[in-house]
Amino acid sequence: MEQPLPQIPAAFIDPRGGNVVEVQALLQQGLDLLLKLMSEATGRSPLPPLGLDLEAIATLPSDPQHWLTPLESLCRASMNAAHPGYMGHMDSLPTTVSIIGDLLVAALNNNLLCVEMSPVFSRLEALLLTQIAGLFGLGPQGGGLLTSGGTLANLAALTAARNCAFPQALTAGMMGLGRPVIFASELVHTSIHKAAMILGLGTEAVIALKTNGRGQVDLADLQAKLKTSRAQGQTPFALVGIAGTTVTGNIDPLGEMGAIAHDHGLWFHVDAAYGGALIWSDAENHRLEGIEQADSITFNPQKWLYVAKTCAMVLFRAFDQLSQQVQIPAPYMDHAPDCPNLGEISIQGTRHADILKLWLSFQHLGRSGYGALIERSYDLTRYFLHHIAQRPDLTLATLPEMNIICFRATPAHLPPEAWDDWNRELQRFLTAQGDFFLSLPRYRGNVWLKAVLLNPYTERSHLDRLFAQIDQFTPFPGE
Template identity: 40%
Template sequence: MTKKIKKLSFIDPSGANLKEVKIFIDKVINELLNKASNAEKFPPLPKKNINLDKFNFNDLPISESEIFKKIKMIINNSMNASNPFYLGHMDSLPSTMSIVGDIICSTINNNMLSKETAPILTEIEKKVTTNLANKFNLGQNSGGVMLSGGSLSNIQAIAIARNRILNTSENGLIGLKRKPYIFSSKESHTSIQKAAMVLGLGTNSVISVETDKNGTMIASDLEKKIKKKIKNNGLPFCIVATAGTTITGSIDNLNDISRISNKYKLWMHTDAVYGGALIFSSKYKNKLNGIEHSDSISFNPQKWLYITKTCSILLLKNKKHLYSDFYTPLPYVRKNRNEYHLGEITLQGTRYPDVLKLWLSLQHIGNFSYSEIIENSIKFTNLFKKHLLTIRNIKISCDPQTNIICFRYYAKQNSDKININLQNFLFEKYNIFFSLVKFQECKWLRAVLLNPFFNTKHIKKICSAINEFTKENKNQKLKKSNV
């Protein structure tokens, strides 16, 4: 190592800078933990824009104390999901062990491409995915792989379905006589459209199935639309069921969908990216009844299992389909015959070991406690609903099926605008952050009750703030009508 390179650029493998590196890392961790331990004192999102002039590259190295100033600025201007009033998105407070897992993975910098580049972590991934597939009752041939996020899991699942049913691995889609179709509910996640676009099927190969007032797929409309496509010489090959929609957390009737997928011999993929966590709750896992019939399932521990991002799993009823229908050989890593590298059977090649933080958290928290955490968040969602419905002019979109609830201020005119104002009011005045979503042609405030420290105290504060807004709004209307 040449002397001109800064002393702390790397951890010297002969120990020359151990002390200094440790002091700097300690300083950063103190800053981080102090912020996370005082999360409620800081807003859920930063309130001003930052001057980014100092963000350009620099030719000369900068000192550790300068770097530390920038780190503080970043910590203070980031989303603060540790604050229980951060209710906006499916972004959770991370489990302690997933932070620990990330620190380990970063420092050892292994590569989930192959067993050679991540010996023990590769074995752990196999164990964890097989255990999870069993938890979902996918049967004795099941297994899976991990991917960097739910969109990738959905893309790989539909790619496998496409390759398997339409035989497109080598020859592609050119020359197919009938146009292939995917069916998913109109409330399904946009990554299904993305998958269709990426996979060369085109976005218009996704047929949108109607939903009922609860946001779940109407099975009769699904069957009607499949029949119609078949009649018109189309080639339906895949149904995507959703267990936990993005807007309302609704769960499709998986048994109904499975009957239809069997009848027409279609691949059943369940996007359980959000709701899959219910499998850990002894009380509520029946909400996922029928999921065991899926040919594939996407599930993201990065949401309701509180694992740091990213952490997503693609499970297959028959894990052999990873090899038979999604295989690209890697000729530069040694392996035994009949073994496969994980980089050969995933959309990615090099991967971060997302499995470690998941495995450590599962071990540390344990199934029973996960069950309790999930059940608690449903309990508070129902309590929040009860309180919301006592407020004049507040309506909810539908009964919550998980821990997500959408509500809005109801007025005969300008309702959408008033709800935008409500979102701003709660955030600006009370540091309470809900997201704003569209459901059945209206704008709603959406609450995702993930934070395990969310409790009755928070519900009361939120409801009193909403109450204040509704009164102000009423007064404003009165004033206006007086003019």
């Protein structure tokens, strides 16, 4: 006798349409909670206190349990990026259609491992990323892959770079390759060091380049270290530029770095995880001049394009050659003549169809909508800087090139060695008020405050209130 399904209402969506009413009621509960949380986000702190018995909630039940109440508790204790005062990191309020896209993709449950497991989304990803590579000026052979975050995108790029420079690495490994090294800013994201570790090079294979007062690579130091590296028996194979440093949002001199990479036969990778969004702004895309010289680019739409996490990509100038550099064929999968099996040329195998929420966001906002959002961020940045300029005891780390402002209190009545603790206390004070969250990075050996003006609902009045709270903690002369 055939064993019946467990009698759990709406455990699955019946493909015969037998439980539409029950499923609709279940989904409505989830949707009601979602709308309640998001539309009332200003009523919760940007970074709420935990306030949960997580051990009790995390217990694996033997029998079905009521889930809605503990679910709401988990959500209310979570980081609240929807709050206009959440400014601490590059976490954005997601576009509404990307939420819809995530829901649909979860229901369809396709797998970007291969074309036969995701016939539409594999092709959509290939087509859309070819167009995006074109926007960055990577040429007619450009293309890319989506990844689960910028760390994997950087790893994919440097894997291709290594295998391009040392073709035997694909099959024979690293034995006999000498001492391959990567050149990158001293401010480069830690994922570059992770990539060096995973690739078997070791973190010391990332040679740190000095930066100037604006957080940009010192070109003279690059030239000198290239010469020294070769004299010491190392083999440089890649140069990494940054379009949007993590702490200050600065952009390396990409054009000059690209020319140096070309002259020295290096793979030029640009980590534009954050700053790549500027390509959508006619007013600001000039800041990315030189990025078109890249052999590969990391870009994360989950940041300044407001697509729900995760959504990141790695783009290649010669995407058609990627199969020669990294492909591991899977004999258990069929092959389509018009589209590669993306899992064979990417680090990830099984992968969510993140392309749908990206495509939906482009459809809903368009290039003009994204351009307006980016330009509005710059307007808020200028207003933020106006507030800082009025306060002599606030100091900028660098002049911002994006909507990331790194600053600190430098109260004249205290010695400089006390300023780090002062800024830590200021950050705690702001968080405790429940209106703002600024992060507390270390930059050039000191503690700073960082604000990322990313939320589309952040207004000048919010910044006025932020600085009023800073003044409340730190009285300034004449105010």
